[in-house]
Amino acid sequence: MKxxxxxxxxxxxxxxxxxTGRQDCAALLRSATDPKxxxxxxxxxxxxxxxxxxxxxxxxxxxxxCLKWEEICEPPEIAGPGFINLRxxxxxxxxxxxxxxxxxxxxxxxTTNNPKKIxxxxxxxxxxxxxxxxxxxxxxxxxxxxxxxxxxxHTVKRQNHIGDWGRQFGRVILGLWHMCMAxxxxxxxxxxxxxxxxQSELRELEESAQDKSTLEAICKRIRDRHKEDWEKDSEGKDxxxxxxxxxxxxxxxxQNRNPRELWPDFLAAYQYVNRxxxxxxxxxxxxxxxxxxxxxxxxxxxxIPYESLSRHITTMLQNIDHPDNxxxxxxxxxxxxxxxxxxxxxxxxxxxxxxDEHFDYEVVRGESYYRKMLPAVVNDLKKxxxxxxxxxxxxxxxxxFKNKEGNPLPLIIQxxxxxxxxxxTDLAAVRFRVDQLEAKRIVYVTGAPQALHFEMxxxxxxxxxxxxxxVDLVHVTFGSVLGEDGRPLKTRSGENIKLRxxxxxxxxxxxxxxxxxxxxxxxxxxxDIARAVGIGAVKYADYSTNRNSDYIFSxxxxxxxxxxxxxxxxxxxxxxxxxxxxxxxxxxxxxxxLADMKxxxxxxxxxxxxxxxxxxxxxAIESASQxxxxxYLTQYLYDLAQKFSAFYNACxxxxxxxxxxxxxxxxxxxxxxxxxxGLTDLLGIEVVEQM
RNA sequence: GUCCCCGUAGCUCAAUGGAUAGAGCGUUGGCCUCCGGAGCCAAAGGCUAGAGGUUCGAGUCCUCUCGGGGACGCCA
Numbered sequence: 001m002k003x004x005x006x007x008x009x010x011x012x013x014x015x016x017x018x019x020t021g022r023q024d025c026a027a028l029l030r031s032a033t034d035p036k037x038x039x040x041x042x043x044x045x046x047x048x049x050x051x052x053x054x055x056x057x058x059x060x061x062x063x064x065x066c067l068k069w070e071e072i073c074e075p076p077e078i079a080g081p082g083f084i085n086l087r088x089x090x091x092x093x094x095x096x097x098x099x100x101x102x103x104x105x106x107x108x109x110x111t112t113n114n115p116k117k118i119x120x121x122x123x124x125x126x127x128x129x130x131x132x133x134x135x136x137x138x139x140x141x142x143x144x145x146x147x148x149x150x151x152x153x154h155t156v157k158r159q160n161h162i163g164d165w166g167r168q169f170g171r172v173i174l175g176l177w178h179m180c181m182a183x184x185x186x187x188x189x190x191x192x193x194x195x196x197x198x199q200s201e202l203r204e205l206e207e208s209a210q211d212k213s214t215l216e217a218i219c220k221r222i223r224d225r226h227k228e229d230w231e232k233d234s235e236g237k238d239x240x241x242x243x244x245x246x247x248x249x250x251x252x253x254x255q256n257r258n259p260r261e262l263w264p265d266f267l268a269a270y271q272y273v274n275r276x277x278x279x280x281x282x283x284x285x286x287x288x289x290x291x292x293x294x295x296x297x298x299x300x301x302x303x304i305p306y307e308s309l310s311r312h313i314t315t316m317l318q319n320i321d322h323p324d325n326x327x328x329x330x331x332x333x334x335x336x337x338x339x340x341x342x343x344x345x346x347x348x349x350x351x352x353x354x355x356d357e358h359f360d361y362e363v364v365r366g367e368s369y370y371r372k373m374l375p376a377v378v379n380d381l382k383k384x385x386x387x388x389x390x391x392x393x394x395x396x397x398x399x400x401f402k403n404k405e406g407n408p409l410p411l412i413i414q415x416x417x418x419x420x421x422x423x424x425t426d427l428a429a430v431r432f433r434v435d436q437l438e439a440k441r442i443v444y445v446t447g448a449p450q451a452l453h454f455e456m457x458x459x460x461x462x463x464x465x466x467x468x469x470x471v472d473l474v475h476v477t478f479g480s481v482l483g484e485d486g487r488p489l490k491t492r493s494g495e496n497i498k499l500r501x502x503x504x505x506x507x508x509x510x511x512x513x514x515x516x517x518x519x520x521x522x523x524x525x526x527x528d529i530a531r532a533v534g535i536g537a538v539k540y541a542d543y544s545t546n547r548n549s550d551y552i553f554s555x556x557x558x559x560x561x562x563x564x565x566x567x568x569x570x571x572x573x574x575x576x577x578x579x580x581x582x583x584x585x586x587x588x589x590x591x592x593x594l595a596d597m598k599x600x601x602x603x604x605x606x607x608x609x610x611x612x613x614x615x616x617x618x619x620a621i622e623s624a625s626q627x628x629x630x631x632y633l634t635q636y637l638y639d640l641a642q643k644f645s646a647f648y649n650a651c652x653x654x655x656x657x658x659x660x661x662x663x664x665x666x667x668x669x670x671x672x673x674x675x676x677x678g679l680t681d682l683l684g685i686e687v688v689e690q691m
Numbered sequence: 692g693u694c695c696c697c698g699u700a701g702c703u704c705a706a707u708g709g710a711u712a713g714a715g716c717g718u719u720g721g722c723c724u725c726c727g728g729a730g731c732c733a734a735a736g737g738c739u740a741g742a743g744g745u746u747c748g749a750g751u752c753c754u755c756u757c758g759g760g761g762a763c764g765c766c767a
Contacts, residue, residue: 028708030707030709031707033706033709033710033711033712034710034711037710041709041710043708043709043748046709046747046748047746047747047748049747050747056747079710080709080710081709081710081747081748082747083709124767126767163767166766166767167767168766367767390764391765392765393764393765395764395765401694401763402693402694402763403693403763403764404692404693404694404763405693406692406693409763409764410764410765411764412765415764415765416765417765419765421765421766421767422766422767425767446767447761448695448696448761449695449696449761449762450767452694452695452762452763453762453767477696479696479697479760480761486759488760513729517729518729544705545703545704545705546704546705546706548696548697549696549697549704549705550696550697550760551703551704552703552704554703557703557704557715560715560716560729561729562715562716562730563704563715563716564704564705564714565715567729568715568729568730571727571730572730574727574729575726575727575729575730578726578727579726579727581726582726583726586726623707626707627707629707631704631705632707635705635706635714638714638715639714642714645730645731646730646731646732648727648730649722649730649731650731653726654726655725655726690727691727
């Protein structure tokens with residue numbers, strides 16, 4: 001079925017064209033601002049009257065005279081300075097409800113007649129970092145956008161543009177190497193109760209931060225051992241540090257281990273590398289490295305500053321696909337696996353699908369995916385004359401952007417050391433998405449601070465002709481999650497709050513509420529409810545604010561069960577389900593009563609109020625999807641739940657007479673279906689039958 | 692310094708240029724012989740930070756001021 005608002009808008013527009021003899025009228029049909037004005041109001045007549053210089057109320061009357069409304073609306077009313085107010089006929093509402101009942105799988109909503117291929121780039125966490133609150137919004141807003149677009153009938157390609165390339169690359173490999181070596185330093189019989197050196201030495205480094213000489217002694221000790229381990233690892237081989245003895249077997253063994261157990265260790269080792277490198281600055285310590293002698297094609301050993309070791313690995317591995325770098329490539333792949341597994345755990349909790357196993361196409365295409373396309377991006381921009389060298393770096397200066405000095409602002413695509421940046425990767429990705437994925441719209445869900453980057457990068461993509469006018473480029477921004485103090489949400493010690501911890505706390509808090517309200521449920525049921533309510537509360541709280549606003553994160557409010565929250569919605573749903581369960585006791589066969597319904601009796605104001613709102617679900621989806629604003633959808637669902645509650649209070653269902661009961665059962669059924677569809681199918685929030 | 696976002700009830704948040712700016716929490720007062728009271732109904736609470744402007748009409752668009760946050764060349 002076509003949305004009612006669209007039908008009326010078309011008719012109003014036609015009537016306005018007819019009344020004025022023009023072709024360019026806009027009815028501006030909107031939801032009525034107040035129920036006393038009816039269901040819809042047309043705002044366009046007033047502007048039109050101004051243009052054609054006639055009295056707006058007179059024009060409104062003319063428009064109404066030309067308008068076909070009879071089978072849909074009560075007689076239109078002209079109000080105020082020239083509004084045309086439309087109220088749906090009860091018969092029309094009845095008709096529509098019956099049609100929805102006949103097609104209740106899609107709730108009477110048609111798919112779009114203009115389906116597009118749309119890429120949605122979201123979540124995109126950084127490898128080697130635990131997912132934290134900062135990833136919450138992109139992940140769930142992006143997911144909701146995809147779900148809405150998919151429901152509308154678009155072909156959506158989800159892309160998880162993970163940060164798996166670039167500067168931290170060398171450090172993560174070093175981290176894994178330390179994990180390997182630390183294990184070697186542990187005797188077999190100590191394995192249970194032991195502390196790995198990267199754990200104990202991290203503490204030492206932190207504690208001695210202010211004491212230069214102690215710090216140097218620690219670093220020297222670490223360096224000496226590092227060197228020794230490195231040499232031992234290639235014992236008996238002419239290929240230095242080939243990793244034959246320890247590292248390769250370690251990496252192979254990792255494949256057989258549970259990534260979930262490895263993750264904390266890896267994080268600790270990575271943190272160790274970061275700390276160590278920061279500590280080493282200006283200490284003048286060296287470490288040997290191996291490199292290919294390009295002349296003789298043999299390995300040579302060279303000394304470099306210890307603190308630049310990871311940077312060396314990073315630059316060397318610009319060429320990761322070379323056979324010489326197999327060890328590093330393998331290490332990097334293991335880390336990606338381990339890290340993605342951690343993400344997967346969070347995604348599962350959030351009920352978000354943004355990894356490969358859920359789809360028949362590659363979802364996780366991180367920065368590394370585009371690595372081979374980067375030189376071409378730079379070269380092509382150079383050839384076009386768009387990229388020029390500036391202070392040793394390759395830059396594009398898109399028109400209209402200025403820096404602090406008022407000079408043209410560069411988008412840097414290649415650093416002076418030859419390395420590429422995220423702008424380069426973004427450009428390669430946009431090319432890939434337009435050419436290979438045939439995207440007609442690309443949606444980037446990232447925080448507002450990156451707005452300038454996207455503006456510039458879009459401008460360059462357009463200038464280069466990689467995204468022409470037939471491709472929409474959209475940056476969906478969002479605000480920050482704040483703590484109760486109004487500052488960005490952090491732990492007391494100032495660290496990012498781990499997303500998994502946050503979600504687990506939400507489930508735990510929800511559990512204690514369930515425990516209190518409904519102590520007789522069995523343990524598994526309680527846990528299922530706690531999970532649906534806890535996770536749902538976090539997601540719903542996010543969705544229900546304007547995404548551009550910052551919002552203050554509060555477990556108490558989001559779990560408070562009153563107001564516009566997930567628990568309230570879930571409760572409304574559970575109450576309907578409860579009626580269904582009770583039906584059997586009262587010998588009411590719901591299916592039989594709903595099947596093949598021909599007529600409804602909408603007598604009670606609460607029934608009518610609920611009914612007229614139920615048929616407008618599609619409008620809510622349309623507006624939420626259009627602007628990528630899930631809060632339009634939550635607002636609709638909340639209003640719907642409130643109207644249902646009012647109806648529930650005023651109108652007995654199971655005890656109603658046979659003349660009223662089928663209607664009321666239908667209202668219950670469609671309310672439940674709509675809430676479940678909105679919550680679960682579009683927002684990924686579970687509903688529960690009881691709570 | 693330039694640019695971007697924000698400033699709405701005591702608090703947390705809404706408001707697709709439209710009519711008298713809405714919810715929830717909190718406050719006050721009603722409503723269970725009845726399907727889940729985790730509910731419903733109602734009241735009080737506002738110069739939409741301030742000043743100009745555009746418009747038939749401005750919380751929304753433009754200009755300025757004040758206050759908060761963020762971005763602005765080799766991180767992402």
